Amino acid sequence: xxxxxxxxxxxxxxxxxxxxxxxxxxxxxxxxxxxxxxxxxxxxxxxxxxxxxxxxxxxxxxxxxxxxxxxxxxxxxxxxxxxxxxxxxxxxxxxxxxxxxxxxxxxxxxxxxxxxxxxxxxxxxxxxxxxxxxxxxxxxxxxxxxxxxxxxxxxxxxxxxxxxxxxxxxxxxxxxxxxxxxxxxxxxxxxxxxxxxxxxxxxxxxxxxxxxxxxx
Amino acid sequence: xxxxxxxxxxxxxxxxxxxxxxxxxxxxxxxxxxxxxxxxxxxxxxxxxxxxxxxxxxxxxxxxxxxxxxxxxxxxxxxxxxxxxxxxxxxxxxxxxxxxxxxxxxxxxxxxxxxxxxxxxxxxxxxxxxxxxxxxxxxxxxxxxxxxxxxxxxxxxxxxxxxxxxxxxxxxxxxxxxxxxxxxxxxxxxxxxxxxxxxxxxxxxxxxxxxxxxxxxxxxxxxxxxxxxxxxxxxxxxxxxxxxxxxxxxxxxxxxxxxxxxxxxxxxxxxxxxxxxxxxxxxxxxxxxxxxxxxxxxxxxxxxxxxxxxxxxxxxxxxxxxxxxxxxxxxxxxxxxxxxxxxxxxxxxxxxxxxxxxxxxxxxxxxxxxxxxxxxxxxxxxxxxxxxxxxxxxxxxxxxxxxxxxxxxxxxxxxxx
Numbered sequence: 141x142x143x144x145x146x147x148x149x150x151x152x153x154x155x156x157x158x159x160x161x162x163x164x165x166x167x168x169x170x171x172x173x174x175x176x177x178x179x180x181x182x183x184x185x186x187x188x189x190x191x192x193x194x195x196x197x198x199x200x201x202x203x204x205x206x207x208x209x210x211x212x213x214x215x216x217x218x219x220x221x222x223x224x225x226x227x228x229x230x231x232x233x234x235x236x237x238x239x240x241x242x243x244x245x246x247x248x249x250x251x252x253x254x255x256x257x258x259x260x261x262x263x264x265x266x267x268x269x270x271x272x273x274x275x276x277x278x279x280x281x282x283x284x285x286x287x288x289x290x291x292x293x294x295x296x297x298x299x300x301x302x303x304x305x306x307x308x309x310x311x312x313x314x315x316x317x318x319x320x321x322x323x324x325x326x327x328x329x330x331x332x333x334x335x336x337x338x339x340x341x342x343x344x345x346x347x348x349x350x351x352x353x354x355x356x
Numbered sequence: 357x358x359x360x361x362x363x364x365x366x367x368x369x370x371x372x373x374x375x376x377x378x379x380x381x382x383x384x385x386x387x388x389x390x391x392x393x394x395x396x397x398x399x400x401x402x403x404x405x406x407x408x409x410x411x412x413x414x415x416x417x418x419x420x421x422x423x424x425x426x427x428x429x430x431x432x433x434x435x436x437x438x439x440x441x442x443x444x445x446x447x448x449x450x451x452x453x454x455x456x457x458x459x460x461x462x463x464x465x466x467x468x469x470x471x472x473x474x475x476x477x478x479x480x481x482x483x484x485x486x487x488x489x490x491x492x493x494x495x496x497x498x499x500x501x502x503x504x505x506x507x508x509x510x511x512x513x514x515x516x517x518x519x520x521x522x523x524x525x526x527x528x529x530x531x532x533x534x535x536x537x538x539x540x541x542x543x544x545x546x547x548x549x550x551x552x553x554x555x556x557x558x559x560x561x562x563x564x565x566x567x568x569x570x571x572x573x574x575x576x577x578x579x580x581x582x583x584x585x586x587x588x589x590x591x592x593x594x595x596x597x598x599x600x601x602x603x604x605x606x607x608x609x610x611x612x613x614x615x616x617x618x619x620x621x622x623x624x625x626x627x628x629x630x631x632x633x634x635x636x637x638x639x640x641x642x643x644x645x646x647x648x649x650x651x652x653x654x655x656x657x658x659x660x661x662x663x664x665x666x667x668x669x670x671x672x673x674x675x676x677x678x679x680x681x682x683x684x685x686x687x688x689x690x691x692x693x694x695x696x697x698x699x700x701x702x703x704x705x706x707x708x709x710x711x712x713x714x715x716x717x718x719x720x721x722x723x724x725x726x727x728x729x730x731x732x733x734x735x736x737x738x739x740x741x742x743x744x745x746x747x748x749x750x751x752x753x754x755x756x757x758x759x760x761x762x763x764x765x766x767x768x769x770x771x772x773x
Binding site for chain 1: 673720
C-alpha cells in the first residue's frame with residue numbers, strides 16, 4: 141500500500157494549514173473542507189482512505205459528517221481530531237464509527253503514525269480515551285439487569301484491560317507487545333476488539349456515563 | 357417447599373422500565389408510557405383509565421399519582437422525587453394541602469358530612485396537579501404550557517378571533533352563574549357539602565375561563581423575560597471570564613514572543629485552565645477538601661508550570677482523600693519531579709486507577725533512563741520520599757528504568773475499607 145489518501149476537515153484555517161504542512165509529503169492529501177456540508181459532498185466524491193475530522197464545527201460538527209458519510213461509504217475510515225477531551229465528545233464520535241481519537245496537540249510524527257494505523261484498519265486510542273473506556277466499563281457497572289449484559293460486548297477481557305492500562309500509562313503499541321510478550325499485531329487486535337465493543341455495546345450507562353461525567 | 361422466583365428477563369424480550377412517554381404523550385404520558393411498557397395499544401390503556409375514572413374518580417387519582425411518581429422517559433427523577441428535594445416547593449405544596457384540608461374541616465364541622473364520593477379523589481388529584489405544575493422539569497413544563505396554549509377555548513390562539521372571545525365570555529359567565537346558583541342551594545333543599553364543593557369548582561372554572569388568556573400572556577412574558585435575563589447574565593459571565601483569563605494570557609504571549617519556553621508554558625497553562633472551566637465546572641467547588649483526582653490535577657499543573665514539561669494525566673475512578681492517599685500523591689509527585697528534572701523527556705505520563713481494593717499510580721517518562729543498580733542505595737529521592745513513604749502507609753513502590761527507553765515508577769496502595 142502506498143501513501144494513504146487523506147482528507148482534512150476542520151473549521152479553523154490555522155489548524156488546517158498546520159496539519160497540511162506537517163503531513164505534506166508523507167500522505168496523499170486529496171482535499172480539505174472547513175464546513176459540514178462541503179465536507180460531506182467532497183468526501184463522497186473523492187472517497188479518501190482516511191478522513192481527519194474535527195469534532196467541533198458549526199452545523200452538527202464532526203458527528204454530522206460521520207453519520208452522513210459512513211452510511212453511504214462504509215469503507216472510509218475516520219480519525220477524530222479535537223481540542224476537547226470531554227468524555228461526551230470522545231465517546232459519541234467513537235460510537236458513531238470513528239476508528240480513533242487524538243487531540244490536536246498531538247505531535248506530527250504521532251499523528252502520522254495514527255493516520256497510517258487507521259488506514260490499515262486498526263484502532264487508535266489515546267491514553268485518555270483508554271482511561272475513559274476503563275472507567276466506562278468498570279466493574280461498578282454490575283448494577284445492570286442480569287439479562288441485560290451481553291458478556292461478548294459489555295465486558296472487557298482481562299487481557300484487553302491490561303492493554304488499555306498500558307496505553308493509559310503512555311506505552312506505545314510496540315512497548316505493550318514487549319511488556320506482555322505478544323506481537324504488535326496482537327496488541328492491535330485487542331485494541332480493535334475494544335473499539336468494536338465500545339461501538340456496539342448497548343450498555344446504556346455508556347452514553348449516560350459520558351454525559352454525567354460532563355456534568356460533574 | 358421453597359418457591360423459586362422466575363427470572364424477570366425472558367430471552368427475546370428486553371426488559372423495559374416503566375417511564376412516562378414523551379412522544380406519545382397527550383397530557384403527562386402516563387398512559388403512553390404504560391402502553392409501551394406492557395406492549396399494548398395506547399388507546400386500550402386510555403379507555404381503561406377513563407372507565408376507572410368513572411369509579412369514584414379513581415382513574416384520575418391513579419393517573420396523577422403515576423404522573424408524580426414515575427420519571428419521564430429520558431429523565432432520571434420523578435416529579436415527586438424532585439419536589440421532595442426542593443424544600444421551598446415542598447413547602448408550597450404542603451401549605452396548599454393544609455389549606456384545603458382546613459376548608460374541608462370547617463365544612464365538616466358544620467355538620468355537613470355528606471361529601472360525594474368524587475370529592476376526595478378529585479381533591480387529591482388537584483393537589484397532585486399543583487405538585488406536577490411546580491415540579492415539572494423545564495422540558496415538561498414547556499410541553500404543558502404548549503398544551504394549555506393550544507387548549508380549545510381558553511388557549512391563547514383562541515383569544516384572537518372575535519367568535520371565540522364571545523364563546524369564552526359566554527361559557528365563563530354561564531359557569532360562574534351555575535356555580536353561584538349551586539352555592540345558593542346550600543341553605544335550600546339539597547343541603548350538604550357536595551353542592552358547595554361543586555359550586556366552588558364551577559365558580560373557579562368560570563373565572564379561569566374568563567381570565568385564562570391574560571394569565572397565559574403574563575406567564576409568557578415572565579418566562580421570556582427570565583430567559584432573556586439568564587442569557588444576558590450568562591453572556592456577561594463568559595465575557596468576564598474570557599477577559600480575565602484568555603485575553604490576559606494572549607497579551608502575555610505577545611510580550612514574550614521571543615521566548616519559546618515561556619510562550620509554551622503560558623499557552624499550556626491557559627489551555628488547562630480553560631479546559632477545566634469548560635468541562636469540569638464543579639472542580640473549583642470541590643477542591644476545598646480535595647479528592648484524589650483533584651489532587652492529581654493540582655500535581656499536573658504544578659509540574660507543567662515549574663518544569664515546563666507536559667504531563668499526560670489519565671485518572672480512572674476517584675476516591676476521597678485521607679492520609680494514605682496524600683502519601684501516595686506525594687510519592688507520585690516526587691517521581692514526577694524526578695522525571696521532569698532528569699529524564700530530558702518532553703512529556704510525562706501519569707496514570708492512576710482507583711479500584712475497590714487498591715489504588716495504583718504510574719509515573720512514566722520516555723527519557724534517557726538510568727541504570728537502576730548503579731544508583732547508590734542511600735540516594736534520598738527514590739529511597740526516602742518514594743519507597744519509604746509508600747511502605748509506611750502499607751503500600752509498595754517499584755521502579756523500572758532502561759537507558760534510552762525511559763523510567764517508570766509504579767506505586768500501589770491497598771485500600772482498607
